[in-house]
Amino acid sequence: MKPFLLLAGLAFIALLPWLQPSRELSALLAVLAWLGVCLHGWRQWRAGRDDTRPGDGLPVAYASQGGQARAIAERSAAQLRDAGLPARALPLEALDLRRLAQPARLLLVASTYGDGEAPDHAARFERRLLGERPDLRALEYAVLGLGDRQYAHFCAFAQRLDRRLRELGATPLFDRLEADRADPAVLRRWQQQLGRLAGDTRFDDWQEVDYQPWTLIRRQCLNPGSQGAPVFHLHLAPNDSAADWRAGDIAEVGPCLPAERVAVLLERLGLDGGEFQADGRPLAWHLARRQLPEDARELTGLSAAELLERLPRLPHREYSIASLPGDGRLELLVRQMRHPDGRLGLGSGWLCHHAAPGATIDLRVRANPGFRLPADGGPLILIGNGTGLASLRAHLRERERLGRHGHWLLYGERNAAHDRFFAEELETWRRDGHLARLDLAFSRDQAASVYVQHLLREAADELRAWLARGASLLVCGSLQGMGREVDALLHGLLGGAEVEHLREAGRYRRDLY
Structure with a gap:
């Protein structure tokens, strides 16, 4: 249906004064019907002409367990909008498969959870995509x-999405990109592709993690003598401003x-670690x-500036926060990890061993x-193990x-004698009724x-009784073992449909690692 048909209807109205009076009412009714058809056709024509409905913009759909994919999707949409291309970020499950069958474009930012799983909120969309066969030959993505x-199973969920969209006839705008731990180089390449789509390659690079300086106030080992690795309770405070x-x-x-x-390294290269760089910080910093x-020979002869340009930044580590801003400090529960050769883990080695109290910690x-709760929710059923207690404690507070x-x-x-983290606080909550029920499992006892x-x-x-009263389930801790088995148990006890509901x-929210 073309727009000129609407104009034809309007011209027909202009002829009404010259129509026979006996025929005027019939003609008017015919014109009104004709205008309705024209208006419907106009909408169809617009829908076929545009990538998305007016006002919607190019969808940038995300599948995000911990928030990183969502943040990147929102940044992507913002870059496109800044370049003049309307775009919006939305969760993957908000996509309508029927609408994707129309001429459209789609951008997907997809995290892979655990051993190749879709993030919780995107699992149903994946099942729909696998179970239905929409004709997506008009879709570019x-x-x-x-x-x-x-x-x-690195990036397995993104790979499955890509594969299924191809099977249904969709055409890739460019090859799938895969970012290991949000690799800045891959993200810059994604930005470049967004610039090409928008016809404007001028954009600001997404910066590395913008850390703020925090001070390590206190560190205490909570499980001396445990059969497991040491677990430390850390207190930190921001140096510059209040954090929320x-x-x-x-x-x-x-x-x-x-x-x-x-x-x-400095000795091998003959460089002065105290030499201040352009930002006012010393080279050693x-x-x-x-x-x-491990082998520094490839760095021989480089200046300090060339050296820093050559060496990438250490990847960040993530930890659940065990406190609230009102506590006056940020608290972490960190297990000290070791590699098979005995070397300490990168993040836990720094926080639990190398950094002395009073040291500055880069933190954001x-x-x-995905693991926040509304203020007006019902009672909580909190399930966790190990250092997963950190986030559960924050929710209880x-x-x-x-x-x-x-x-x-x-x-x-593991053991009640050594591994009862925050025992006094939990027992106080049980006595006061803040915890109506407290069940502890010590596997080695x-x-x-x-x-x-x-x-x-x-x-x-x-x-079942708690859930019938409106309770919410929060699961935090290890994905392997506890996380998977709790999920399987819930499916067995409640049924898959109820778990999905x-x-x-x-x-039903999870924060597993």
């Missing part, structure tokens, strides 16, 4: 995958190498935050909307300050291991 190469966050949010920490390793090669607070009591905590560790999923199975009827209603 691009995919940015986010993942971590230390996992076997919510229960469920994440602390991104920029680790540093020990001063001894930096000194060895910068090198402590860089990835240093990142919102984690937040509920306490909101005056919302009567929650249920199921928590597991009996011949047959007992885990939180076992306690949950034994309390299946109680679980809880997830869609925001009453």
